Amino acid sequence: MAVRNILGIGAGYVGGPTMAVMAARCPDLRIEVADIDEERVRAWQSGRPPIYEPGLDEVLRRGLGRNLSFTSDLPAAIRRAEMIFVSVNTPTKVFGQGMGMAADLQHWEATARTIRAHAPGPRIVVEKSTVPVRTAEAMDQILNEEGTRRFEVLSNPEFLAEGTAIRDLEEPDRVLIGSAETPAGQAAAAELVDIYARWVPRERILTMNVWSSELSKLAANAFLAQRVSSINAIAELCEISGARIGEVARAVGMDRRIGPRFLEAGVGFGGSCFRKDVLNLVYLCRHSGLTEAADYWHSVVRFNDHHQARFAAGIVSQMFNTLVGKRIALFGFAFKADTGDTRDSPAIRIARALVEERARLVITDPQALENARRELADLADRIEFTDDPCEAARGAHAIVVVTGWRQFAELDYGRILATMERPAFLFDGRNLLDAERMFSLGFNVVPIGSPPRLHFE
Numbered sequence: 001m002a003v004r005n006i007l008g009i010g011a012g013y014v015g016g017p018t019m020a021v022m023a024a025r026c027p028d029l030r031i032e033v034a035d036i037d038e039e040r041v042r043a044w045q046s047g048r049p050p051i052y053e054p055g056l057d058e059v060l061r062r063g064l065g066r067n068l069s070f071t072s073d074l075p076a077a078i079r080r081a082e083m084i085f086v087s088v089n090t091p092t093k094v095f096g097q098g099m100g101m102a103a104d105l106q107h108w109e110a111t112a113r114t115i116r117a118h119a120p121g122p123r124i125v126v127e128k129s130t131v132p133v134r135t136a137e138a139m140d141q142i143l144n145e146e147g148t149r150r151f152e153v154l155s156n157p158e159f160l161a162e163g164t165a166i167r168d169l170e171e172p173d174r175v176l177i178g179s180a181e182t183p184a185g186q187a188a189a190a191e192l193v194d195i196y197a198r199w200v201p202r203e204r205i206l207t208m209n210v211w212s213s214e215l216s217k218l219a220a221n222a223f224l225a226q227r228v229s230s231i232n233a234i235a236e237l238c239e240i241s242g243a244r245i246g247e248v249a250r251a252v253g254m255d256r257r258i259g260p261r262f263l264e265a266g267v268g269f270g271g272s273c274f275r276k277d278v279l280n281l282v283y284l285c286r287h288s289g290l291t292e293a294a295d296y297w298h299s300v301v302r303f304n305d306h307h308q309a310r311f312a313a314g315i316v317s318q319m320f321n322t323l324v325g326k327r328i329a330l331f332g333f334a335f336k337a338d339t340g341d342t343r344d345s346p347a348i349r350i351a352r353a354l355v356e357e358r359a360r361l362v363i364t365d366p367q368a369l370e371n372a373r374r375e376l377a378d379l380a381d382r383i384e385f386t387d388d389p390c391e392a393a394r395g396a397h398a399i400v401v402v403t404g405w406r407q408f409a410e411l412d413y414g415r416i417l418a419t420m421e422r423p424a425f426l427f428d429g430r431n432l433l434d435a436e437r438m439f440s441l442g443f444n445v446v447p448i449g450s451p452p453r454l455h456f457e
Helices: 015-025 038-045 056-064 074-080 106-118 133-142 165-170 184-194 210-241 246-252 274-286 293-316 344-355 371-373 377-382 389-393 411-416 435-441
Strands: 006-009 030-034 069-070 081-088 123-127 151-155 175-179 205-209 328-331 360-364 383-384 400-401 425-428 444-447
Touching: 006 015, 006 074, 015 030, 015 056, 015 069, 015 074, 015 081, 015 165, 030 038, 030 074, 030 371, 030 425, 038 069, 069 074, 081 106, 081 411, 106 133, 123 133, 123 184, 133 151, 133 435, 151 184, 175 184, 175 210, 184 205, 205 210, 210 246, 210 274, 210 293, 274 293, 293 344, 293 411, 293 425, 328 344, 328 389, 344 360, 344 377, 360 371, 360 389, 371 377, 377 383, 389 411, 411 435, 425 435, 435 444
Parallel strands: 006 030, 006 081, 030 069, 081 123, 123 151, 175 205, 328 360, 328 400, 360 383, 400 425, 425 444
Antiparallel strands: 151 175
């Protein structure tokens, strides 16, 4: 019998958008999303989601009141569901064995035990959270510990980029579905295939061994993080050699074996996935005795940390080796444009470094100010926040572009410069602005991956 009632556990950056798109694309299915955070549930149910994602409001409205609902009553929702997607947080452990690298699975295990306690009959449980390889085996053992097979566990990792999550869900490059290599496991996978096939071409839906599916997510993020660190390593060489990173990236990216994506130099990667997933891979390699492989992947994260620290140190160096009492306008705090997410944002490290140098920091961002306040709550008396970038730059000695919001590229920098202290600096951590034009306006421009343009050399 085909699945008709679906539950998504977790209404965050993955669970909320995923279930909203599924509801929009499958109007005959009843889709419910459960989360223990009642305030978050109320926000989703009101049609004003607690996260910013382009296109999400419209997709959400299509399902609400029709076949999509949100609840904080998890036990009741489990009893109603036939297929359960688990999208709970799996952060890096901050304690005990594997601290700083391994995934913290406490929320995932608690969810599995809750499902077992309240599901009245056989269910299909789908892993959406990013988890270590062979987590499905542990979930299977918890769910089926009484000796009878009531649950089939599938791996269906998400490949969402914040800022394009709705497009990624509606037109995915691929959908992975991993299952046990048994008739029951393959039958469960077929149920999930039939749901995705409502809007995803069959050739893009890949069925595989459950362990391959789990590892594919970690591997994909590790490869992408590696590209970011690789191009930033080349950018550092460009700055001292006279080469220009944009020209180098274009030449490298035209090689069909490489391609142009993720070859944009900047202040480094952030977000909830790259660091966490690469470190998870490092831990798995170390735990398995693969020391050289662990060191190789760990170098990707270490270089990212170095690159951000180097960017902050360069601000101090260019501004005559002191920031004491100088107003610095930080343009952007989200880890990238088109999201309000600040998890592991490069801006966190950079902001803290500038405050440590006793700068007067003011932060502006179109979507991330509330999250920025939370991230820097311990520095609240030393930082200003404003949603107006022109006001942030008024009286500033420097502008530091950390997030590549399109709005920042459209500002009148001639007018902004007239309100700033001189000499005025522009540190472009995203190469968002035309460096030559900014220099001609009167800024001292320090981009990523090419020599600085300074008026006093």
